[in-house]
Amino acid sequence: MPETSNTALITFAGYTFVVFLLAVLANRAAKGKEFVGEYFLGSRSFGVWALALTFAATNASGGSFMGFPARIYTHGWTLALWIGGYMVVPLVSMGLIGKRLNQVARKCDALTVPEVLRGRFRSSRVGLVATSLLIFFMFFYLLAQFKAGGKILSTLLANEPLFQSAVSVVGSATENIPWVNQADPDYLVCLLVFSVAVIVYVVYGGFRAVVWTDVMQGIVMLVGVILMLGLALWQVGGLSNATRRLAEMTPPENGVGVVRTTSATGSERSIAKGTWIAQSDGVFRLAEEATIEAGKQESEAVKILKITTEQEIVQLRSKIEPSDLRVRVRRLDPYEYGAGQKGVYVSNPGPDPTNSLGFLAFGTAISFFVFWPFGAAGQPSNMVRLLSFKDTRTLRYSIVSVSIYYGVIYLALIVTFCCARVLMPGMEIDPDRTMPDFATKVTVDAGVPWLAGVLVAAPFAAVMSSVDSFLLVVSSAVVRDIYQNEINGRASEKRLRLLSHVVTIVVGFLAVLFVLNPPTYLQDLIVFATGGLAACFLIPMVLSLYWRRMTGEAAIAGMLGGTLTHLGLTCWGYAWKGEFQPYEFLGLNPFIWDLLGSTLASVTTVLIGPRASKSLVDKFF
């Protein structure tokens, strides 16, 4: 599919050019304004579209366009219920605290979330605890998003000749550099390109550039999703047809087997990952590359996928070219839930390869309906956006815009990738490729391969819009909350400008260095960081804004209470399952227990601790 890859490269180049252009314009717009306020908060001047789209784009990270489609593909219609909590995300995450948070931040002249808490209680200790926890959790998040950026780009450019040349050059140039040489060269190239692009435009344009690029990225995502929905429905023959065929499907079986050839080869023979092999006892797809050494007839054991749905088997047999290859099955692992059952893709809890309760047990469904809206409300990167709007009218109209935006995006994604499950079998071997591969398939089949570039730009835009925001949140925590508030309150603007740029670059560089060899449990770390941030900040912030009796001590207790509950359940889960996953007490997501822990710690401290300062109550209430 070379034409598609060329398109992806051209799209990426054009896209990056526009991003830099916006950064230059943002830099010009910032001229003459107080630096720190402009760099970290855009001088609190954003209107409806800027606030709405930066909020929407920051929330819709790479997970929405890579992980979510992969899950829909793997588990079917149950993902509609899984994501259902998003129906109230805009109202809850923006309306619950937006107006009051913005007002209190203005009263404290606060530019960051820790600074709001610090100013609300006139307490350095509160600010320092908040800053420390924010940096701790946020850094994990930043790592994950940088990794996602590198991965998505390498997926998009995989077949581009120019890219492959760059990969071989970088691969040979770095083969003797410790730590760096452990990364795959293609991932390394993409990570470097992605990181340099993001860091440069964030440093040059600051928060204003981040918001303006978010607006563009938000539009790209919307256009991409709508186009893909139309193409998918057209090619599958309507949604009814897709759902009926989905209802007849049974989950495939993962396994291990060896690839045999009927004739010994004189030279080594590689059989690519994704190769289809049809034989009398079934249709198989290789989940990893198999190599048959010279003079042998059999490969080492490799991972395979066996298709079990009758109609798919018939279709695939007619399409697969006859070959001399055969699969000798060593082991097959049916799904823990849903194996051999028709209808599992169109009902809850959905099929699952490893969980005997299915993908979405009822307790999990409850948990996610709580987690999405309240988890979003507790994210500091969202709270920062609530500090930046210029008036309450902007907030109200942004809630309207984001509500409609999310409705379109998420419902369209569900329908599109249920169609993908029908149109494109065997993606279980690499579910994260579902989105780019499906974009390629529907555009090529429709005779418009150039359109693939627009579609695959959507996940890239999503990751970029999240990375830039998180980068700025971490930088602001260091420059504003630690240096300016605790070390040198009289620092000159020139020094703050230099420091802000240096910190943004250093934080970005450190993140890149870490994700050259990402830890095994990185995906779990994302979940850990997301839940941890919301558990740490939501309850203390809500009580600080609305409860007169709230004190600085109680805010610290709430932050630590949420964090410790989160850490405790994570450690318990690790001890219980031997995996980096929190323990789900009573089958509920740990986030619910974290919130309870945080609330209990805050309220108890208020009730038994010193009374709130009258001057603070008078100032803020």
Add this chain to the structure above:
Amino acid sequence: MSESSDSSSDAIHSSSLREFWWILLIWGACFAWTIGYCRVFGYELDEPIALTFGMPSWAFWGVFVPWGIATIVSCWFALTQMQDHPLDSDATAPANGKDSIGQPSVAPTSKGQDLNEVRSEIGDA
């Protein structure tokens, strides 16, 4: 939407708090509808799946319909029920130049000055 020219902390706090409880109520209603409906009609279906507008009926009535209604309610709430207020802290300062505890209200000339005042207050405490 009602517009209030009252920019005092108390007015914004009161209206924000009222909106806070309404938002929680709307979330609760969506939760009850979606989780309740899907639990009864969407789990472990034995019979042939019923379709509505091409999707499983439980997904249409349990997720898509409440999602549509939640979007409409969110828009209605934001446009008509949330109050507008001036947010600028300057606007909240009383006209007589005194702050709410009777001290002369002094606008800080720079961030550093403001922070040093805060620091000295912390030190005093």
